[in-house]
Structures are given as C-alpha cells and as structure tokens.
Amino acid sequence: MQSCNPRLALRFLARAPTTAHHPHLSTFGLHPRSKPCLPSINSISLPVGRTSYPSTSATHSSPWPSTKGVRFASSSTRRWTDRQRGDQFARAAKVQGLKSRAAFKLLQINERYRLFKPGMTVVDLGFAPGSWSQVAVDLTKPRGRVLGVDLLPVQPPKGVSTIQGNFLSPDIQAEIKSFLRDPDRGRLRRPLMLGSSETSEDGLDQAMLEEEATGYLERESHEKTLEEEHNREHLDKSVDVVLSDMCEPWDPLEGLYKKSIGNPYRRLMNTSGNAFRDHAGSMDLCRAALQFSYDTLKVGGHFVCKFYQGVEDKALERSLKALFHKVHREKPESSRSESREAYFVGIRRLAKADRDAVFAEP
Incomplete structure (x- = not known):
C-alpha cells in the first residue's frame, strides 16, 4: 500500500x-x-498509559475481536475453578461418580463413628446435590431408606426419595413426618418370589399385587389406619440418622433471579463472605435440625450437622450434650483447612432427654 x-x-x-x-x-x-x-x-499504534482509545470510523472494522455480549468469569469463580482442578478429593469424586467432594467428609466421619447399618432410615436435610445421600444409600442397603429434603429442584441419586421445599416451613416438616410414619414407604420393594405356597394362580405374590394397585386415596387411608393402631409418638420416632448439610441461601448480587436456577448448588454451597452472617445462619439451621431430631430420632439414633464456627457454637454443643450420649466436634481431612466449617456428631440419643434442657436459652 x-x-x-x-x-x-x-x-x-x-x-x-x-x-x-x-x-x-x-x-x-x-x-x-x-x-x-x-x-x-x-x-496503528496504541497510546501508552491511556485507559480509553479513540473510536474508529463506522466504515472501518476494528482490528480486535469484539467483546460485546461476552461474560467473563469473576475472580472468585476462577479461584474456585482452579482450586477444584487441583483438589484430590474433587478429582476422586468425579472418578467414582459421586455428586461432589462432600461425600468424603461423611465417609471419613462414618469411618470413625460407624453411624450407618443396613436397613436404617436416614433423613438428609439440605441434600443437594446428593453426595451425602449417595453415601447413605450405599451404607444402608439392602432395605434401607433415605429421604432427602432440599429447597432446590434436584434430580436425586438412585434409591433416594425426596421432598422439595423449605425445611423451616411447618408444612414441609409435617409432610416429612407423614412420609416417615409408614415404615415401608421409600424402601426398595421386595423381589417377586415365584413358586411360593402363598402365591396366586399366575405365580405372583398377592400382597405385591395389592401394594401395586394401591392408589393415592388408599395410601392416605392406610396412613390414617396406622396412626389409629399405633402410638403416634412411637411412629414419629422412626429415624436412625439425621444428617444436616444445610446452608442459608443468599440472594444473588447481579443478574436475573433465574440465574440461581442455572447453577443453584454453587450459590448455596458458597459462603456469603460475611463470617458473622454465615455463623449466625448456620446456628439457626442447626437448631432447626436439632428440633426435628428431637421429634423424630429413635433412642440410640445419631445426628450430624454442619456449622460455621463462631461465638454461638458452644451453646449449641451444650444443647446436643443434653440429647446425646456423646458429642464430638469434627473437622474431616477432606474439609478445606481455610474453611470455617466444622461438624457436630451426636452419638446415641438418650432415652430420657428433657426438652427444656435441650432447648434452653443460651
């Protein structure tokens, strides 16, 4: 030219x-x-030390690719991605088909305290994305049942029953207790036995056929009959292990609210950045889980809850000691050292625990 x-x-x-x-x-x-x-x-040479550049004429194309409409990852997202890439537990979870690295936290707690046995009933509060429920299903099979409760609409792992809703809602807690009153609800069905003396002419177990034909109205009637035949208090206390990995949801700072549906678990698993808020929120959720455990946990049952350490966790520990034979404060190896999260493990619920002593004001 x-x-x-x-x-x-x-x-x-x-x-x-x-x-x-x-x-x-x-x-x-x-x-x-x-x-x-x-x-x-x-x-063309760019001016040195300037933060803005002169615009080009509309008749000429820019020599640099346009960044209009391109969303760049925030620094916190990049840090999270880099940390996950170099994390041995995150890599192991991916290889083993686990929902998240949090599964190893529960595995390490169980390795020390032996919480699970086959056939147990487990309630997993705040189960999304389902890694703790995966562990519970594997350790309670066969004939165990696991019920997951979460605010988020999440596809549950195989073998897990779920209820979507806010656990703090009395209606949701009533629905959970209604689910638990039927001791067979949520368990894997027994396999069909052919050639048995109790089978019908076509070789199928008549009881299984009746169970298959039971509809919604019949199920409600069945639950009502169970309530009349048995003591309600005995039916309510049917849970062997209560797990709480709940985290207080925090509002997104930017974008549409549907953004929380696109990647909800990352928003709920991250802390807000305010240590006092994270601690206070975790204390409220732990006390709600403790209240639920008082109502539903069997004598000898166990309790595990995640919390963020702070000034109020001593009072929560005293409440736990009023309900359980032993209480341990755990920081699993798979929990990141820089995180303030820790876990209370309540071992063997006491037969006689005074409600006022458990829920006394700090």
Missing part, C-alpha cells in the same frame, strides 16, 4: 477527479477513479 497523508486524502472521498485536471493529486498517491489511501492496520 502506498504511503500517504490520510488527513488530506479523506478530503477527496466525494470526488475522485483525474490527474489531468489536478496534477497535484499524484503527490498524495491517489490515482484516477481510485479510493483514497488509508492507514494500514500495521501502522
């Missing part, structure tokens, strides 16, 4: 006369009926 003075060349955009009438045009490198010479991309 011929060298030229672009400022003077732009004066001749409207007309391109011949050099016969205007011989001076040849001094600017312009030829008859040709477009004026413009600076090449290689000749």
Whole structure:
C-alpha cells in the first residue's frame, strides 16, 4: 500500500477527479477513479498509559475481536475453578461418580463413628446435590431408606426419595413426618418370589399385587389406619440418622433471579463472605435440625450437622450434650483447612432427654 497523508486524502472521498485536471493529486498517491489511501492496520499504534482509545470510523472494522455480549468469569469463580482442578478429593469424586467432594467428609466421619447399618432410615436435610445421600444409600442397603429434603429442584441419586421445599416451613416438616410414619414407604420393594405356597394362580405374590394397585386415596387411608393402631409418638420416632448439610441461601448480587436456577448448588454451597452472617445462619439451621431430631430420632439414633464456627457454637454443643450420649466436634481431612466449617456428631440419643434442657436459652 502506498504511503500517504490520510488527513488530506479523506478530503477527496466525494470526488475522485483525474490527474489531468489536478496534477497535484499524484503527490498524495491517489490515482484516477481510485479510493483514497488509508492507514494500514500495521501502522496503528496504541497510546501508552491511556485507559480509553479513540473510536474508529463506522466504515472501518476494528482490528480486535469484539467483546460485546461476552461474560467473563469473576475472580472468585476462577479461584474456585482452579482450586477444584487441583483438589484430590474433587478429582476422586468425579472418578467414582459421586455428586461432589462432600461425600468424603461423611465417609471419613462414618469411618470413625460407624453411624450407618443396613436397613436404617436416614433423613438428609439440605441434600443437594446428593453426595451425602449417595453415601447413605450405599451404607444402608439392602432395605434401607433415605429421604432427602432440599429447597432446590434436584434430580436425586438412585434409591433416594425426596421432598422439595423449605425445611423451616411447618408444612414441609409435617409432610416429612407423614412420609416417615409408614415404615415401608421409600424402601426398595421386595423381589417377586415365584413358586411360593402363598402365591396366586399366575405365580405372583398377592400382597405385591395389592401394594401395586394401591392408589393415592388408599395410601392416605392406610396412613390414617396406622396412626389409629399405633402410638403416634412411637411412629414419629422412626429415624436412625439425621444428617444436616444445610446452608442459608443468599440472594444473588447481579443478574436475573433465574440465574440461581442455572447453577443453584454453587450459590448455596458458597459462603456469603460475611463470617458473622454465615455463623449466625448456620446456628439457626442447626437448631432447626436439632428440633426435628428431637421429634423424630429413635433412642440410640445419631445426628450430624454442619456449622460455621463462631461465638454461638458452644451453646449449641451444650444443647446436643443434653440429647446425646456423646458429642464430638469434627473437622474431616477432606474439609478445606481455610474453611470455617466444622461438624457436630451426636452419638446415641438418650432415652430420657428433657426438652427444656435441650432447648434452653443460651
């Protein structure tokens, strides 16, 4: 491309006369009926130390790709991604098909205290994305049952029954207790036995056929009959292990609210950045889980809850000691050292625990 003075060349955009009438045009490198010479991309140099650059003409394309509409990851997201990539437990969870690295926290707690046995009933509060429920299903099979409760609409792991809703709602807690009153609800069905003396003519167990045909109305009637035949208090206390990995949800700082549906678990698993708020929120959720455990946990049952350490956790520990034979404060190896999270493990519920002593004001 011929060298030229672009400022003077732009004066001749409207007309391109011949050099016969205007011989001076040849001094600017312009030829008859040709477009004026413009600076090449290689000749553009960016000013040093400036935060903004002059805009280009609408008739020229920018030499740099446009970033309009491109969303860049925040620094916290990049840190989280880099940390996950280098985390041995995150890699192991992915290889083993676990929902998250949190599964190893429960596995390490169980390795020390032996909380689970086959056939147990387990309630997992705040179960999303389901890693703790996966562990519970594996350790209570066969004939165990696991009920997960969460605010988020999450596809449960295989073998897990779920209730979606706010656990702090009395209606949701009533629905959970209604589910638990039927000792067979949520358990894997017994396999069909052929050739038995109790089978019908077509070789199928008549009891299984009746169970299959039971509809919603019949199920409600069945639950009502159970309540009349047995003591309600005995039916309510049917849980062997209560797990609480709940975290107080915090509002998104930007974007539409549907953003919380696109990646809800990352929003709920992260702390808010305010240590006092995280601690206070976890204390409220732990006390709600403790109240539920007081109502539903069997004598000899166990309790595990996550909390963020702070000034109020001593009072919570005293409440737990009024309900359980032993209480331990745990920080599993798979829990990151920089995190303030820890776990209370209540071992063997006491047969006689005074409600006022458990829920006394600190």
